[in-house]
Amino acid sequence: MKHGKIVGVSLVAIVAAGSLASCSTDGGSSSGGIELTVWHNTADTDAVLSIYEDYEKATGNTINLVDITSDGFEEATLTKWATGDRPDILEYHGFTAGIDQLGGGQNFISLEGMPFIEASGGLYDVAGRGSDGNVYAAITSFPEVWGLFYNKQVLADNGLEPATTQAELVEQCKVLSAAGIPTIAESGGSSWPPQAIPLMESASLAPAGWSQDVLDKKTTIDADDSPMLAGIQAFEDLLDDGCMNEDITTTTFEAAVSKVYTGEAAYQPLHSNIINVYVDAAGGDNELLGQTVGFSALGADEPTVAVNPGPIGTFLVPKTGDSAKEEAAKEFIEFVTGEHYATYVKDSGTFPVIEGVDDPTDVSPLLLEVKAAYDSGKQVGFINGNVPGGMQGQAALLSELIAGQKSAKDVASALQSQLATAAKAQGLSGW
Amino acid sequence: MPAIVLVGIFFVVPQILNFRFAFSNWTTFSPEIRWNGLDNFVSLIDQGFLLRGIGVTLTYAVIAMAVQNVVSLSLAYSLKDSTRINGFFRSLFFVPVLLSPLAAGYIWRGVLAPNGPLNDFIGIFVPGFNWAWLGELSTALASVAFIDAWKWIGLSTLVYIAGINAVPRELIEASIIDGTSAWQRFWKVTFPMLAPAFTFNLVVTLVGAFSAYDVIAATTGGGPGDSTRSLNILLRMQWGQGNFGTGSALGFTITVLVILVAIPLVWVLRRREAKL
Numbered sequence: 001m002k003h004g005k006i007v008g009v010s011l012v013a014i015v016a017a018g019s020l021a022s023c024s025t026d027g028g029s030s031s032g033g034i035e036l037t038v039w040h041n042t043a044d045t046d047a048v049l050s051i052y053e054d055y056e057k058a059t060g061n062t063i064n065l066v067d068i069t070s071d072g073f074e075e076a077t078l079t080k081w082a083t084g085d086r087p088d089i090l091e092y093h094g095f096t097a098g099i100d101q102l103g104g105g106q107n108f109i110s111l112e113g114m115p116f117i118e119a120s121g122g123l124y125d126v127a128g129r130g131s132d133g134n135v136y137a138a139i140t141s142f143p144e145v146w147g148l149f150y151n152k153q154v155l156a157d158n159g160l161e162p163a164t165t166q167a168e169l170v171e172q173c174k175v176l177s178a179a180g181i182p183t184i185a186e187s188g189g190s191s192w193p194p195q196a197i198p199l200m201e202s203a204s205l206a207p208a209g210w211s212q213d214v215l216d217k218k219t220t221i222d223a224d225d226s227p228m229l230a231g232i233q234a235f236e237d238l239l240d241d242g243c244m245n246e247d248i249t250t251t252t253f254e255a256a257v258s259k260v261y262t263g264e265a266a267y268q269p270l271h272s273n274i275i276n277v278y279v280d281a282a283g284g285d286n287e288l289l290g291q292t293v294g295f296s297a298l299g300a301d302e303p304t305v306a307v308n309p310g311p312i313g314t315f316l317v318p319k320t321g322d323s324a325k326e327e328a329a330k331e332f333i334e335f336v337t338g339e340h341y342a343t344y345v346k347d348s349g350t351f352p353v354i355e356g357v358d359d360p361t362d363v364s365p366l367l368l369e370v371k372a373a374y375d376s377g378k379q380v381g382f383i384n385g386n387v388p389g390g391m392q393g394q395a396a397l398l399s400e401l402i403a404g405q406k407s408a409k410d411v412a413s414a415l416q417s418q419l420a421t422a423a424k425a426q427g428l429s430g431w
Numbered sequence: 432m433p434a435i436v437l438v439g440i441f442f443v444v445p446q447i448l449n450f451r452f453a454f455s456n457w458t459t460f461s462p463e464i465r466w467n468g469l470d471n472f473v474s475l476i477d478q479g480f481l482l483r484g485i486g487v488t489l490t491y492a493v494i495a496m497a498v499q500n501v502v503s504l505s506l507a508y509s510l511k512d513s514t515r516i517n518g519f520f521r522s523l524f525f526v527p528v529l530l531s532p533l534a535a536g537y538i539w540r541g542v543l544a545p546n547g548p549l550n551d552f553i554g555i556f557v558p559g560f561n562w563a564w565l566g567e568l569s570t571a572l573a574s575v576a577f578i579d580a581w582k583w584i585g586l587s588t589l590v591y592i593a594g595i596n597a598v599p600r601e602l603i604e605a606s607i608i609d610g611t612s613a614w615q616r617f618w619k620v621t622f623p624m625l626a627p628a629f630t631f632n633l634v635v636t637l638v639g640a641f642s643a644y645d646v647i648a649a650t651t652g653g654g655p656g657d658s659t660r661s662l663n664i665l666l667r668m669q670w671g672q673g674n675f676g677t678g679s680a681l682g683f684t685i686t687v688l689v690i691l692v693a694i695p696l697v698w699v700l701r702r703r704e705a706k707l
Contacts, residue, residue, distance in 0.1 A: 075671045078459050082675055101459050101673050189566070191652050247545050249566030249655040388460070392672045396653065396660075403568055403656030414478070421474060421674070425458040 032060025034328045039077065039087040041311055043070035047348035048091075048141075048313050054343065055335050061328055073311065078102075088329045090316045094128045094137030094309040095382070097390030099316070100426065104130035109317040109326060111135045116337035119355040126381030127309045131388075138333045140341065141313035142350040144271035145374045146200050146306040147297045149257075149278065154181060154266045162296035163267070164303035166201060166234045173243035176266050183243040185256035185265035193253045194235065194398040196269035197298075202231030203306040203380040204299030211386035214419070217430060221391075221419060222412035228383060228391075229412040230300060236401060236408040248402055257281050261293060269298065272370040273310055279364070290365025297377035305377035308385070313344075389422030391415050446686065452676060453683035459673030471680035475665075481684065484662045487572065488688070491647075491661055492640035494576035499636045500629075503584045507591030508617065521592070525585035532582060536649025539578045540565065543650075565651050571658045579646045583639070587632040594628030595621060623707040630700040638693050641685055662688075 038052065052063045066087060068076050077092060081102055092098065099108065111117070112134050117124050120139070128137040150162050158179055163169045173183040187193045205227035213219045221228045238244060245251060245265055254277055259265040261281040272295070282289035297303040315336065317329040336344065337354055345352045349360050351371055363371075384391035397414050400406040406414070423431035456467040475481040506524060510517045527535060542549050543564040554560045564574045598621055606620050644663035647653060653660040653668070660668075662685050669678035 072671075075667070078670070078673055082457075082459060103460070103462065106462070188654065191654070247563060247566065250545060250563045389672060393668070396657075396668060399654040400656040403654070403658070405568075405656040417478060418672070422458075422460065422672075425456065425674070426460040 034061045034324060035064055036061060036088040036325060036328055036332065037064045037066060038089040038091065039066045039068050039080070040091045041070050041073055042067050043073075044091070044312060045348060047344055050347055051313075051336050051340060051344060054340055055332055058335065058340070059328075059331070074098075086318045086320050088318070088320060088322075088325045089332055090318055091311060091314060092137070092316055093311045094139050094314040094316075095385030095390065096129060096131050097385050097387060097392075099130045099136050100388065101390065102316075102318075104136070105132050105134060107318055108136040109319055109330065111138055111317070111330070111333060114138070114330075114333065114337070116333075116354050120353055121355070122379060123307075123309075123353055126307060126379065127385070131386075136316050137309070138315045138337055139309040139313070139353060140315070140336055140344060141310060141348070142272075142353055142371075142374075143307040143309040144273050145295075145370050146196060146271045146308065147269070147295055147370070147373055149260055149268045149270065150294050150296065151260050151263045151266055152292060152294050154263045160266075162294060164296055164298055166298075166300050169238065169243070169267075169298075170241065172266070173238065173241055177242060181263075182245040182259075182265040183267060184238060184245070185251065185259040185268045186239075186244045186248045187251045187253040187256040187268075188248045188399060188402050189250045189255070190253040191399065192395045193256070193270055194248075194402065195394050196271070197235045197238070198228070198231035198394070198398070199382050199384060200231070200269065200298050200304070200306045201234045201300040202227040202384075203382050204302065204304035204378070205230055206380070206383045211383055214387055215423065215428065221387075221416040222409060226412060227300075228415065229408060232398075232401070232408040232411050234300065235398070239402065249399075253277070261289075271308065272367070275364070275366055275370070278366060286364035286366070290369075293366055295366060295369040295373055297373045299378070303373075303377045305373055305379050306382055307374065307379055308382055313348075387419050387422075388426050388428065389418055391418070393418045449679065450683055452679035455676045455679070457676040457679065459675070467676065471677045472684075475677055475680060480660075480665050481681075483657060484660060484665045484681065485684065485688065487657070487659065488641055488643060488661045488663075488685075491572060491576045491579070491643050491659075492637050494573055495579040495640040495643075496633065496636040498577055498580035499584055499587055500632055502580065503587035503632070504591050504625075506584065506588045507595055508621075510588070511592055511595045521585075521589070524588055527582045528585040530582065532579075532645035533649045535578060535582045536575075536646045539574075539581075539646075540650045543574055566655055568655055568658045571651055571655055575643075575647050575650050575659050576640070578650065579640060579643065580636075582646065583636065587636060590628050590632055591625065594625040598624040626700070626704040626707050630697065630704060633700065634693055634697055637696070638689050641689050641692070 052065060056062055068080070074093070078101070092102070102108070108130070116138060117135050123139060123143070124135055127143070128135050128139055130136050148163065155162060158175050160172050160175060163172050169183065176183045210219070210227060214221060220226065223229070245259065251259075253270065253274065256265070256268050257274065257277045258281055260268045261278060278289055278293055279286060282292065297305045315333060317326065317333060320326060341352065341354055342357045345357050345360060349363065350367070351359055384394065394411070394415060397406060397411040401408065401411050420431060453471060454466055454468060455464050456470070457464045472481065510521050541547055545561050545563045545566070549564070550560055550562060562570070564570050602620055602624070603616065606616050611619065642663060643661040644667070647659050647661055647664055648667075651659045653664040662681050666678050666681040669681060
């Protein structure tokens, strides 16, 4: 009996080892001929599009790209997902609430144990995981780094150094307002950018485990000591102090870029993925842009870099029930995070997030400042990404705050209410 | 009969099949879709969305309907004769109808911007005039409703022109012989005879405006604050958050609103036509 068990276990081990070996030796066990459907963002860069082509060449598998328009990308993905349709590979957000919104472990294959996780430093401490703690998203692109774009000349003319905390922003606001320059070019006309300050500052303030405490009902988003409330309050204070542009309700983020580039305003709080808009504002002249605009981290009390993986180049593997395709999709993940990663970094011109690949050499000065902030500041993830629903109603609520219809406390209370709705929908116990 | 079948297959049946989702817990978070009674409506009321959304939608619809009908009736009366110049202007006023609502919204977003041409023009008479038409609570809703009216004025103008030209010439001539003024002729003869056109335009513009979405999405996105958040804008917001059940509840509300308004309105206007 005992002997039989040992033989049985040995056979299983041999079969498993054989399977693993075939996986690792040729970079993929699928022998070609498998078609993988990929839902991809139409804003994919050429470098990302090259991944799909190179994967086809390397494996003999084919990729059927299904366009998800970048405008309304999340809604379009959710709508297709809601019909029960599933791709073999999904390019989507890699934050917890985004993964959970699509069903988390119920609908995605865990990527736990794959080499890229260990090789990505602390990135998967702040992103890529579902609420069950498993990694479901493979992040290949340098994440959005949130901070302050600033006009160097405006600060120099007023004897100021780049602000890195809320207190410094408030102090500089007095100087800049006296000079007739709005401290912050905020863009309510684009709806989402006003979330930047609340998200950055709350991320810098949140103690470890705060999101879990909210889920455990030990605290709430609108509690007096809530970091989220503090972040929203910081935004309201700057607004009330007249530190933002008067045309905040109609200004788009592109117009705010122009205001900072031309020196009509000092700062724009946003993420690094909008650098191309700054490059356009500078007529494509990266050197001129580097001389004109800088980037600094911002936290409530200390310089902090809030990082958020964008959807471009972030891949998840949905459960489809087709084991061959699921295996091929995992091999795709191995391909993009492994043998092809150096090519991708070279093609994309951005910084690697996976170890073992050198930084690109031809990088714009402004992007180098972003990287410097990323490397030097304390790195944190947004706290909204770890709670059910991801506080997706925040932009609309901040619009009401800007219009004077709601206070910071009202906004936080509404977010708590929305979280409760999402938690109940997720079937979390106690909600 | 074929029309009834087509409407049944492509409108009534899908609507009925979709109604159940308004009373379900359908979200992206769970594969289960279960009946949850009126929970979605209670949630929307608790969050202040439902009543506010209905208020915004009704206000928008009434403004758009009023502006569209007053202006198009005036235009129709001016352009009723089939001359070459009138033909040119009829075509000109019809161009916005052919535009995508989103394109119309983006155009007007530029025109109404604080540094846009409208403020520049007013600035000629009021130096330094600066007003964010789409960015102020007091003017945003009226502005987007005006844009919607502008977009569809060409269509209702054509309907009114057809109605005016259908008025028997003998009636007009008889009233002239009776010594009526032009104003009296319009109100006492032409306007009553326009009743069918009036019914059509009033109902179509009002009910059409209940579905307000694209112009608002392209101009204000529902802001500033919640001042232009129509039911359809709210629906998209709920949908975007993965709350398909509450989104469906808002869609259901729009359908009920259309039925509650359109049926009595058509009934009243038809009775009015019969009396006239």
